Amino acid sequence: MKPLEGVKVLDVTRVLAGPFAGMMLADLGADVIKIENPKGGDDSREFTPFQNGHSAYFMSVNRSKKGITLNLKTEEGKKIFKELVKKADIVIENFKPGTMTRLGLDYNTLKEINPKLIYAALSGFGQYGPYSSRPAYDLIVQGMGGLMSITGYDDRHPIKVGSSIADLLSGIFTVIGILSALYARRKTKRGQMVDVAMLDCLVAALENAVARYTASGKSPAPTGNAHPSICPFETLKTKDGFANIAVGNNALWEKVCKAMGLEKYINDPNYDTNPKRIANREKVINLITEKTKTKTTNELLKELMAENVPCGPINTIEDVVNDPQIKAREMIVEIPDPTGQMLKVQGIPIKFSDTPAEIKCSAPELGQHNEEIYNKWLHMKKSHIKKLKEQGVI
Amino acid sequence: MKPLEGVKVLDVTRVLAGPFAGMMLADLGADVIKIENPKGGDDSREFTPFQNGHSAYFMSVNRSKKGITLNLKTEEGKKIFKELVKKADIVIENFKPGTMTRLGLDYNTLKEINPKLIYAALSGFGQYGPYSSRPAYDLIVQGMGGLMSITGYDDRHPIKVGSSIADLLSGIFTVIGILSALYARRKTKRGQMVDVAMLDCLVAALENAVARYTASGKSPAPTGNAHPSICPFETLKTKDGFANIAVGNNALWEKVCKAMGLEKYINDPNYDTNPKRIANREKVINLITEKTKTKTTNELLKELMAENVPCGPINTIEDVVNDPQIKAREMIVEIPDPTGQMLKVQGIPIKFSDTPAEIKCSAPELGQHNEEIYNKWLHMKKSHIKKLKEQGVI
Numbered sequence: 001m002k003p004l005e006g007v008k009v010l011d012v013t014r015v016l017a018g019p020f021a022g023m024m025l026a027d028l029g030a031d032v033i034k035i036e037n038p039k040g041g042d043d044s045r046e047f048t049p050f051q052n053g054h055s056a057y058f059m060s061v062n063r064s065k066k067g068i069t070l071n072l073k074t075e076e077g078k079k080i081f082k083e084l085v086k087k088a089d090i091v092i093e094n095f096k097p098g099t100m101t102r103l104g105l106d107y108n109t110l111k112e113i114n115p116k117l118i119y120a121a122l123s124g125f126g127q128y129g130p131y132s133s134r135p136a137y138d139l140i141v142q143g144m145g146g147l148m149s150i151t152g153y154d155d156r157h158p159i160k161v162g163s164s165i166a167d168l169l170s171g172i173f174t175v176i177g178i179l180s181a182l183y184a185r186r187k188t189k190r191g192q193m194v195d196v197a198m199l200d201c202l203v204a205a206l207e208n209a210v211a212r213y214t215a216s217g218k219s220p221a222p223t224g225n226a227h228p229s230i231c232p233f234e235t236l237k238t239k240d241g242f243a244n245i246a247v248g249n250n251a252l253w254e255k256v257c258k259a260m261g262l263e264k265y266i267n268d269p270n271y272d273t274n275p276k277r278i279a280n281r282e283k284v285i286n287l288i289t290e291k292t293k294t295k296t297t298n299e300l301l302k303e304l305m306a307e308n309v310p311c312g313p314i315n316t317i318e319d320v321v322n323d324p325q326i327k328a329r330e331m332i333v334e335i336p337d338p339t340g341q342m343l344k345v346q347g348i349p350i351k352f353s354d355t356p357a358e359i360k361c362s363a364p365e366l367g368q369h370n371e372e373i374y375n376k377w378l379h380m381k382k383s384h385i386k387k388l389k390e391q392g393v394i
Numbered sequence: 395m396k397p398l399e400g401v402k403v404l405d406v407t408r409v410l411a412g413p414f415a416g417m418m419l420a421d422l423g424a425d426v427i428k429i430e431n432p433k434g435g436d437d438s439r440e441f442t443p444f445q446n447g448h449s450a451y452f453m454s455v456n457r458s459k460k461g462i463t464l465n466l467k468t469e470e471g472k473k474i475f476k477e478l479v480k481k482a483d484i485v486i487e488n489f490k491p492g493t494m495t496r497l498g499l500d501y502n503t504l505k506e507i508n509p510k511l512i513y514a515a516l517s518g519f520g521q522y523g524p525y526s527s528r529p530a531y532d533l534i535v536q537g538m539g540g541l542m543s544i545t546g547y548d549d550r551h552p553i554k555v556g557s558s559i560a561d562l563l564s565g566i567f568t569v570i571g572i573l574s575a576l577y578a579r580r581k582t583k584r585g586q587m588v589d590v591a592m593l594d595c596l597v598a599a600l601e602n603a604v605a606r607y608t609a610s611g612k613s614p615a616p617t618g619n620a621h622p623s624i625c626p627f628e629t630l631k632t633k634d635g636f637a638n639i640a641v642g643n644n645a646l647w648e649k650v651c652k653a654m655g656l657e658k659y660i661n662d663p664n665y666d667t668n669p670k671r672i673a674n675r676e677k678v679i680n681l682i683t684e685k686t687k688t689k690t691t692n693e694l695l696k697e698l699m700a701e702n703v704p705c706g707p708i709n710t711i712e713d714v715v716n717d718p719q720i721k722a723r724e725m726i727v728e729i730p731d732p733t734g735q736m737l738k739v740q741g742i743p744i745k746f747s748d749t750p751a752e753i754k755c756s757a758p759e760l761g762q763h764n765e766e767i768y769n770k771w772l773h774m775k776k777s778h779i780k781k782l783k784e785q786g787v788i
Contacts, residue, residue, distance in 0.1 A: 001582065003574035016601070028574050048623060049602075049609035056605035107747070126745070129722035135640075139619065139627065140706040143638040146714035148619075148629075150556030152546065158629060158636055158708045160619045161555050162544030163601035170743075172566050177744040179573035180397035180422050184749045186580075188395065192748035200743035203725045207410070207557035208443075209711050210726065211450035214738040215443035219710035225533065225542075225554045229442060233533065235542075235552060242552055244537040246529075312534040314552045316613035317603050320540040328523035331597045332604065344608040349564075349594035350571040351520070353501075354586030355578045 002029025003355045007182070009090040010035060010081075011065060012072070014042045016138075016164055017198065018094030018122050019061040020171035025090070025178070026064035027348045027357045033084070033373055034062060034364060038069040038394055041366040052339040059363040060345045063335055067364025068373045069394045072103050076393045083378050085110050085117060089191075090178055094122040097132050107193040117191040118181045122174050126197030136198055138164035145202030150209055153224040169201040231277040232256070232284055235314070238297045245288075246310040250274070255307040260291040335362045370394055396423025397749045401576070403484040404429060404475075405459060406466070408436045410532075410558055411592065412488030412516050413455040414565035419484070419572070420458035421742045422751045427478070427767055428456060428758060432463040432788055435760040446733040453757040454739045457729055461758025462767045463788045466497050470787045477772050479504050479511060483585075484572055488516040491526050501587040511585040512575040516568050520591030530592055532558035539596030544603055547618040563595040625671040626650070626678055629708070632691045639682075640704040644668070649701040654685040729756045764788055 007030035011022035019034075019042070026032035036042050047057040071077040082105075085091065091110065093100055100106045100121070107119040121127055124136020142148050142160045152159035177194035185191060203210075212220045225244075227233035233246050247256050250273065257266045265287065271277050277284050292300050297313055304311040315323065321332050321344060331349065334342040348357045374380040374394070388394045401424035405416035413428075413436070420426035430436050441451040465471040476499075479485065485504065487494055494500045494515070501513040515521055518530020536542050536554045546553035571588035579585060597604075606614045619638075621627035627640050641650050644667065651660045659665050659681065664674050671678050686694050691707055698705040709717065715726050715738060725743065728736040742751045761783075768774040768788070782788045 001578070003578040005578075005581070007577075024570065028570075047602075049606050051609050056609045057602045060602055060605040125719055126723050129719045131719040135704045137627075137640040137642070137704060139621070139629075140638050140640055140704060143629070143636075143708045144706045144714075144717070146709050146711050147556060148708050149710045149713075152553055152556070153551075157547075158619075159546055159553055160629070161559070162541060162546070162616060163599055163603060165555070165559065165599065168599050168601060169566075172563075172570065173743050175570050176418065176422075176566065176573065177746065179570065179577065180744070180751075181746060181749070183401075183573065183576060184395070184397040184399075184746075187399070188748065190748060192746055195745040195747070196743060197723060199719065200723050200725050200741075203714060203720055204740050204743040205557055205559065205562050206711070206714070206740060207562060208441075208451045208454055209557060210715065210738055210740055211454040212443050213711040213715060215445045215450045219712040222556060225552075227533070233531075235533075235537070235554070242537075244534050246531040246534055248531070310529045310531055310534060312538045314537045314542050315540050316543045317540050317600070317607040318613040319543075320538075320597060320600070321604065321607060323538070325519055325523045325525040325593065326597055329520050329591060329594050331594045344604055346598050346600060346604055347594070349567050349590060349598040350574070351589040352571065352575060352578075352586055353589070354582065354584060355575070357574075 001355050002358055003352060004028040004030040007031065007090065008088045009033065009092065010084055010088045011092050013092055013094040013122070015044050016061060017167040017171045018092055019044070020168060021120070021122065021174040022092055023061055023064060024171070024175045027359055029357065032065040034065040034067045035070050036067060036366060038071055038367065038392060041069065045366070051337050051343055052341055054337050056343055059335070059337060059343055062363035063345065064360040065364060066369040066373060067367065068370050069367040071393055072105065074393050076388070076391070078104060080378070080393070081105060082110070082113055085114050087377050088114070088117065089182070090118045090120065092120045092122065092174065096135065097121070097123050097127045111191065115190055116185060118178055118185065118194065119191065120174050120178050120194040120196065122170055122196050124198050126200060127195045138166045141166040141198045141202055145199050146206055146209065147202055150220050150222050152222045155222055166198040166202045169205055170196050170198040173201045229278065230274060231281050232288055234285070236285070236292045237289055238292050238295055238300050240296045242314045243292065243297050243300050244312050244314065245304065248310070252309055253277070256288070256304065256309050259303045259307040259309060260288060262287060262291065333359060335359060337362065338365055367394065395749050396752055397746060398422040398424040401425065401484065402482045403427065403486065404478055404482045405486050407486055407488040407516070409438050410455060411561040411565045412486055413438070414562060415514070415516065415568040416486055417455055417458060418565070418569045421753055426459040428459040428461045429464050430461060430760060432465055432761065432786060435463065439760070445731050445737055446735055448731050450737055453729070453731060453737055456757035457739065458754040459758060460763040460767060461761065462764050463761040465787055466499065468787050470782070470785070472498060474772070474787070475499060476504070476507055479508050481771050482508070482511065483576070484512045484514065486514045486516065486568065490529065491515070491517050491521045505585060509584055510579060512572055512579065512588065513585065514568050514572050514588040514590065516564055516590050518592050520594060521589045532560045535560040535592045535596055539593050540600055540603065541596055544614050544616050546616045549616055560592040560596045563599055564590050564592040567595045623672065624668060625675050626682055630686045631683055632686050632689055632694050634690045636708045637686065637691050637694050638706050638708065639698065642704070646703055647671070650682070650698065650703050653697045653701040653703060654682060656681060656685065727753060729753060731756065732759055761788065
């Protein structure tokens with residue numbers, strides 16, 4: 001048994017944030033039906049990179065789902081959607097706010113059909129507020145949410161996170177919203193609407209930056225890779241690259257000095273406490289870097305780990321894919337593309353002892369499960385399904 | 395009613411990832427009891443910044459909880475913990491793997507006392523695998539998980555995200571694990587262990603980087619702030635700073651040209667399709683930047699928005715705190731510190747229509763709810779609580 005077995009989800013999302021939420025629910029065991037327009041489907045089916053003509057991007061965020069087509073702009077399509085809603089626990093959508101209302105398929109309409117429905121709407125700025133109708137892209141939200149202003153070394157070069165973190169965070173928080181609403185439904189016997197915005201989620205992930213602003217009255221500056229109040233705790237240069245090091249206390253200072261042949265500095269009155277090392281940060285980093293620059297990253301990490309100094313490499317994606325811990329945790333797994341060739345994708349980051357989550361299948365091809373789902377959910381006959389296809393409804 | 399009303403959580407976490415998970419559950423309506431050692435409590439009570447002598451850091455990730463003290467190293471403390479476990483739905487801990495076993499309070503022991511218990515363990519590398527016992531810090535996990543290798547402009551300057559994103563992601567995924575296990579428990583009538591690692595969660599958030607690696611056989615390079623396959627879609631310089639712009643199609647190219655007085659380039663055969671703009675990226679960016687550099691960010695955004703070009707500022711934290719959308723969504727709220735002065739913290743990024751989540755109270759002072767909780771949960775008398783305190787048990 002999987003954790004969410006029996007939960008029925010209609011996933012009318014596109015591109016990244018919504019599909020990622022649907023995929024998590026599917027990996028957790030829910031029956032997730034991805035509904036796409038019959039003319040091409042999810043935009044991300046066209047996104048690079050491709051493997052054997054199929055978008056690896058699309059496949060990597062739509063696994064474990066079944067896929068059907070349905071044209072929500074046709075009257076027949078709307079009718080069929082409402083029939084599906086009667087059987088569903090959850091609808092997830094990530095259209096621009098207002099789109100589902102224009103289609104006549106908004107929460108207020110659907111709850112009349114199924115009062116137990118949980119309706120999750122994911123958008124850039126949320127369902128209300130002055131920016132609600134603006135288009136959002138991850139880059140724009142990372143800028144507006146303040147994260148770019150505290151990332152990097154210098155406020156003359158604001159930097160965005162290398163993955164679409166605003167999209168991903170909103171997908172993840174949407175899952176929390178849905179699961180919480182499922183829990184509440186046990187008592188209330190009612191569904192509800194869950195409204196999640198990328199911008200809100202990014203703000204929630206600013207960590208202590210807001211507290212620092214309130215306490216000091218000043219906007220935090222980008223902190224680079226160095227810890228603002230611990231030293232040495234940052235990225236250091238090596239002969240062939242970089243390594244991270246985290247010397248959180250004086251015992252670790254002693255160890256790092258030993259590992260680097262810098263024993264004479266262990267009790268040096270300029271460096272023997274963290275406040276002194278912070279005050280003399282440049283000197284500390286120069287001292288250590290003179291040593292680290294003479295070693296390859298692998299040599300350095302081996303020497304530091306021998307002394308139990310917290311440290312680690314800056315892994316490339318290739319390193320990640322081949323890392324023994326990441327392998328042991330099944331965080332890189334393989335699924336077949338439609339031609340049967342395997343594609344590496346990320347695994348499931350929640351390990352359950354009793355009801356493990358599981359990748360059920362690869363992402364569906366467009367309309368792959370039309371016959372199965374329309375028959376199983378709505379008892380449609382083959383001939384009717386064929387007719388709907390000819391009419392462009394599915 | 396709040397979504398998780400009635401759920402009882404024992405939160406024995408410290409610092410960031412675990413406390414953040416506990417806080418989400420508390421905001422969602424669970425009764426979260428934060429259990430701290432009587433000698434100083436959570437390390438983060440000493441973390442800067444401070445407001446009126448209280449850590450704003452601690453307060454910002456422990457609101458909505460009640461707080462008790464308990465020394466888990468004493469026999470009496472262990473006994474009391476087990477009594478609390480009998481009444482709890484959930485235990486969350488973020489000790490190094492093995493610590494709870496050494497204390498005799500691991501999942502296998504506790505499930506004998508309470509078979510319905512959900513036990514969530516959050517750690518740097520997870521409960522198994524070759525790195526399981528290594529110490530983890532956010533910086534080190536960001537490096538090992540590959541995110542630093544794709545963030546920034548250049549692989550000679552790997553950059554970490556400005557907030558502790560590995561910690562936060564693991565806290566958020568832990569909540570999904572807990573809520574999924576709660577759902578499964580309805581059917582299985584059993585609890586289970588949920589094992590979440592910071593490294594796994596970071597890998598799960600690499601988005602399409604792994605797919606790009608598999609499809610091309612090469613590790614993706616840092617992409618800076620520019621979209622790899624759309625142009626112009628990046629951070630541009632203005633007279634007084636920067637702005638993000640996202641020109642996703644030819645209609646938007648026309649609009650951005652109009653807004654910038656560059657009409658003559660709309661149909662220029664060097665720039666009239668996205669592939670051509672990508673091929674001539676440097677020229678495109680130079681053309682536009684010559685215009686954007688003559689305007690302040692506010693002027694520029696006004697002009698672009700008038701043409702409905704997706705764009706946005708690089709907000710500082712002060713800008714975020716004062717942003718009308720973020721205010722309208724209640725994503726910056728105030729809670730009182732123990733002296734009564736207000737502290738700004740982030741709000742709750744999930745908006746429920748029927749059972750809204752809510753910040754219940756400020757973070758507890760050390761042992762603030764000892765009398766209330768020990769009396770309510772275990773029916774202890776005041777005199778007994780006083781004795782336990784004198785003995786250093788609580």
